[in-house]
Amino acid sequence: xxxxxxxxxxxxxxxxxxxxxxxxxxxxxxxxxxxxxxxxxxxxxxxxxxxxxxxxxxxxxxxxxxxxxxxxxxxxxxxxxxxxxxxxxxxxxxxxxxxxxxxxxxxxxxxxxxxxxxxxxxxxxxxxxxxxxxxxxxxxxxxxxxxxxxxxxxxxxxxxxxxxxxxxxxxxxxxxxxxxxxxxxxxxxxxxxxxxxxxxxxxxxxxxxxxxxxxxxxxxxxxxxxxxxxxxxxxxxxxxxxxxxxxxxxxxxxxxxxxxxxxxxxxxxxxxxxxxxxxxxxxxxxxxxxxxxxxxxxxxxxxxxxx
Numbered sequence: 001x002x003x004x005x006x007x008x009x010x011x012x013x014x015x016x017x018x019x020x021x022x023x024x025x026x027x028x029x030x031x032x033x034x035x036x037x038x039x040x041x042x043x044x045x046x047x048x049x050x051x052x053x054x055x056x057x058x059x060x061x062x063x064x065x066x067x068x069x070x071x072x073x074x075x076x077x078x079x080x081x082x083x084x085x086x087x088x089x090x091x092x093x094x095x096x097x098x099x100x101x102x103x104x105x106x107x108x109x110x111x112x113x114x115x116x117x118x119x120x121x122x123x124x125x126x127x128x129x130x131x132x133x134x135x136x137x138x139x140x141x142x143x144x145x146x147x148x149x150x151x152x153x154x155x156x157x158x159x160x161x162x163x164x165x166x167x168x169x170x171x172x173x174x175x176x177x178x179x180x181x182x183x184x185x186x187x188x189x190x191x192x193x194x195x196x197x198x199x200x201x202x203x204x205x206x207x208x209x210x211x212x213x214x215x216x217x218x219x220x221x222x223x224x225x226x227x228x229x230x231x232x233x234x235x236x237x238x239x240x241x242x243x244x245x246x247x248x249x250x251x252x253x254x255x256x257x258x259x260x261x262x263x264x265x266x267x268x269x270x271x272x273x274x275x276x277x278x279x280x281x282x283x284x285x286x287x288x289x290x291x292x293x294x295x296x297x298x299x300x301x302x303x304x305x306x307x
Contacts, residue, residue: 001224002026004066006052006099007073008045009036011176011183012114012168012213016070018042019217020224028064030057031073040175052095061106069103070112070220071096074145078119081141082266092144093151100151104159111155112220113148117167117233118208118272120146128209128237128275131167138269149231156229164223166216169235169274173213173294174301185210185295188246189302192253202264204243209235209273212289212297222283235274236287248292252299 003020007013008029014036020027021044029041032051041047048060052073074092075081081088096113103111119142121129137143155161176183178190191198211234219234243259250257279285289297 001067002028002064003068003070004028004030004064005045005070005072006030007036007071009033009038009040009047010072011036011040011173012171012216013070013072014040014042014175015173015213015217016072016220017045019221020070021045023221028060028066030060035177053090053098055098057098058102058105061102061108065106066108068110068112068224069099069108071099072114074114076141078139078141078268079265081139081144085140088140088144092141093147096148097151100155100161104155104161108161110162110164110224111152112164112166112223113152115145115149115165115167115231116142117169117235117274118142118269120149120167121272121274123269124271124273127239127271128235128273129233130275131231131233131278152229162227163229164226165231166219166223167231167233167274168216169209169211169233170272171211171213171216173298175213176298178302184208184242184245185249185298186302188249189253189299190306192249192255192257193302193306195255197257197260198246199260199262200242200246201262201268204246204259204261205241205270206268207239207241207271207273209238210240210245210291210294211235211287212294215287215289218288219279219283219285222279222285232279232282233274233276234279234285235276236291237273237275238291239271239273240291248295249299252296
């Protein structure tokens with residue numbers, strides 16, 4: 001198949017691009033390099049430097065006749081979305097509509113969308129959350145992701161565009177960007193290796209479902225040929241608070257830092273954990289990388305990179 005991966009120079013999507021190529025697909029990577037890195041792009045992929053909001057993308061769609069769009073390009077920082085909701089909506093909603101319009105115009109068969117299994121649910125009513133959990137996002141980022149999900153439902157009903165929505169937990173692993181505000185594992189890794197003091201937001205008891213990137217890749221591979229338009233959570237079902245995460249990483253890296261806490265951040269959820277029973281039941285997917293193992297692999301990556 002010919003697959004367009006948006007955000008393919010970024011952390012998660014670059015791993016997915018590698019896997020699609022290994023499985024014999026022709027991959028085009030679309031990225032504006034605002035947060036991704038060209039060095040992450042597989043040499044066998046065709047790179048297109050562009051923004052998902054560019055109207056000129058119609059020429060690319062018309063020329064290449066993609067079978068699948070795998071959409072990962074996004075404004076992904078919850079805190080930035082709170083500070084600048086207009087930018088968040090312009091990128092995540094308007095940009096996606098531009099892709100969808102081109103998808104239906106040029107007969108794309110399937111649209112895969114990287115949503116969020118934390119932010120769309122908001123403060124959870126039960127734990128872990130399944131796909132039927134009420135969606136009450138507390139940030140513009142979560143609202144924009146949920147909005148795109150609703151647009152996909154519309155494009156399916158109106159134009160018969162097949163879709164797969166993957167609601168990710170908190171994904172970590174090699175290639176994660178340690179320079180932004182998102183991605184606590186990468187941020188802690190960089191600071192600990194550089195002898196800097198990481199600062200934990202609030203009391204550090206906020207929990208997340210930390211899921212290793214290779215397990216996310218597997219979910220994308222399994223759902224690539226799914227003919228039913230549907231939504232699937234992708235997570236471990238295990239809660240870990242930030243204090244525990246910090247201490248695990250501190251022990252692995254061995255710098256002997258102590259916990260230091262700062263103020264809480266606006267728009268940050270207290271608890272987030274999702275169940276992937278639906279994905280498991282239909283495709284046999286389950287997370288294969290435990291947190292301790294995944295953290296060691298990630299830390300080794302940053303150790304080599306920073307050296």
